[in-house]
Amino acid sequence: MRYAQLVIGPAGSGKSTYCSALQQHGIDVKRNIEVINLDPAAEYFDYEPMVDVRELIHVQDTMEDEELHFGPNGGLVFCIEYLLENSDWLHDKIGDQEDDYILFDCPGQIELYTHLTAMKKLVIQLQNWNFNICSVFLVDVQFMTDGAKFLSGTMAALSVMVNLELPHVNILSKMDLLSKAARKRLDRFLDPDSHAILGDIELSGNTAFNEKHRKLSEAIGSLIEDYSLVRFVPLNLKDLESITDVLITIDNVIQFGEDQDVKTNDFEAIDEEGGD
Ligand SMILES: Nc1nc2c(ncn2[C@@H]2O[C@H](COP(=O)(O)OP(=O)(O)OP(=O)(O)O)[C@@H](O)[C@H]2O)c(=O)[nH]1
Numbered sequence: 001m002r003y004a005q006l007v008i009g010p011a012g013s014g015k016s017t018y019c020s021a022l023q024q025h026g027i028d029v030k031r032n033i034e035v036i037n038l039d040p041a042a043e044y045f046d047y048e049p050m051v052d053v054r055e056l057i058h059v060q061d062t063m064e065d066e067e068l069h070f071g072p073n074g075g076l077v078f079c080i081e082y083l084l085e086n087s088d089w090l091h092d093k094i095g096d097q098e099d100d101y102i103l104f105d106c107p108g109q110i111e112l113y114t115h116l117t118a119m120k121k122l123v124i125q126l127q128n129w130n131f132n133i134c135s136v137f138l139v140d141v142q143f144m145t146d147g148a149k150f151l152s153g154t155m156a157a158l159s160v161m162v163n164l165e166l167p168h169v170n171i172l173s174k175m176d177l178l179s180k181a182a183r184k185r186l187d188r189f190l191d192p193d194s195h196a197i198l199g200d201i202e203l204s205g206n207t208a209f210n211e212k213h214r215k216l217s218e219a220i221g222s223l224i225e226d227y228s229l230v231r232f233v234p235l236n237l238k239d240l241e242s243i244t245d246v247l248i249t250i251d252n253v254i255q256f257g258e259d260q261d262v263k264t265n266d267f268e269a270i271d272e273e274g275g276d
């Protein structure tokens, strides 16, 4: 088995920073964590990529091409489809090392995960190559600090979960930027029993539209809260314990470490037999 995190989330949510922090953490704790850049338009990241999709195709190529003439978003979709058509290239680059643990740093265009099929196909490809994959959806916590925003972020996460159909972990990134007061407010939303999201949605004016709108938000809010559909794990990259917690959560989801336990048990069993 091999293990992968598909690191996704809106533009600027901190995906590349997360990948580079986890790679560094891997070095610190002597654990092999590789990163692959899947963003054909990436301008900057500071990890050492194991594979960089820009070596195959760069979004600029599709925009400058006489025939294609794509804009940045169409160009990106083209690049991902091109990557799929050339999946042998990716396969060769990744190799087939057992027990690999790879983070895929993905582009920030949310439509890739909510309704287009290219990413989904890529996921199936990776599964065929024996990867246990989990989608890791990052949302900048600064956009989650009031009820309406929290609801909207939650629905974005839900939409990705429904489309990708993968084991899924939602992360609130950039926790280091929250003030104490904002952290308190957020904690109420994170507690699934509190119904705090609903209480926090305020609409100005008592027009008939607002009344209907409020009912809609309430209905969605209680659906999400009552069924605990979407949970978020806060991540503060400046806090080692927080990094470890997030990694343990994700490792559990992709069953990383479980095979290792089985192997150790096997050895113990052999030892016992040998000792007879
Ligand atoms: N304070 C703080 N800033 C962060 C953190 N993570 C990311 N940033 C900043 O947020 C900005 C965007 O971070 P990136 O990691 O490039 O985000 P991204 O999701 O890879 O962005 P795209 O690839 O453009 O979609 C950068 O200026 C980072 O320095 C964090 O945990 N704390």
Ligand SMILES: [Mg+2]
Residues within 6 Å of the ligand: 015, 016, 017, 039, 042, 045, 105
């Ligand atoms: Mg990035």
